[in-house]
Amino acid sequence: MITTEMLTGQSTEHLIDLCGNHRLQPAAAKAFLELQAAAERAGFNLQPASTFRDFARQQMIWNEKFTGIRQVMDAQSQPINISCLDAGQRCIAILRWSAMPGASRHHWGTDLDIYDPDLLPEGQKLLLEPWEYLENGYFNHLTQWLTANMNRYGFYRPFLHDRGGVAAEPWHLSYYPLAQEAERQLTPQTLLACWENQEIEGYRWLSQHLDSIFERYITNIDGVSS
């Protein structure tokens, strides 16, 4: 059981260091290191690209996307001109690829984005776009190996298919034994409480539509029924 502060990215007390500048909960870190060792035996250099992210960082990403400072992408990873959209349309566009501040699975210390630096072509920057991980992408073999092996170590992909809500994120892995607890704890009420006295762009629209946002973007994802 983690506290509300841990659940919403406002505490780091539940985390330990992983692979240098990354952080996860101890059990998730241990499981990831075992997965990483197994991947190495299979010829992969499995590395975290992003692990824990705090509330302030998610808030900055959200607010910068809402105000057009940071690029917002559509389902085909093409940039959207957000200045033409009203508040609700902006929120929906951002939610395809980014969670609301306080509602990111990266707050929990159970979830991480992965890649293999050795498979990246020379000079190619990691984009975290689906094509990199799917057929003909340079991480395709890693994706297939993870699909066949990660469950044994407690990992699954919560964002596997695009259902019109959250986009498919084949790079995003979740440590199920701890993540399922966090999923149960996160509610619209928890989120509203953590937004008090915080500057959240689109707050009025978000707070009026929070139940349906949870339904569409948070509780209705792969492998999770509630």
Ligand SMILES: [Zn+2]
């Ligand atoms: Zn992720």
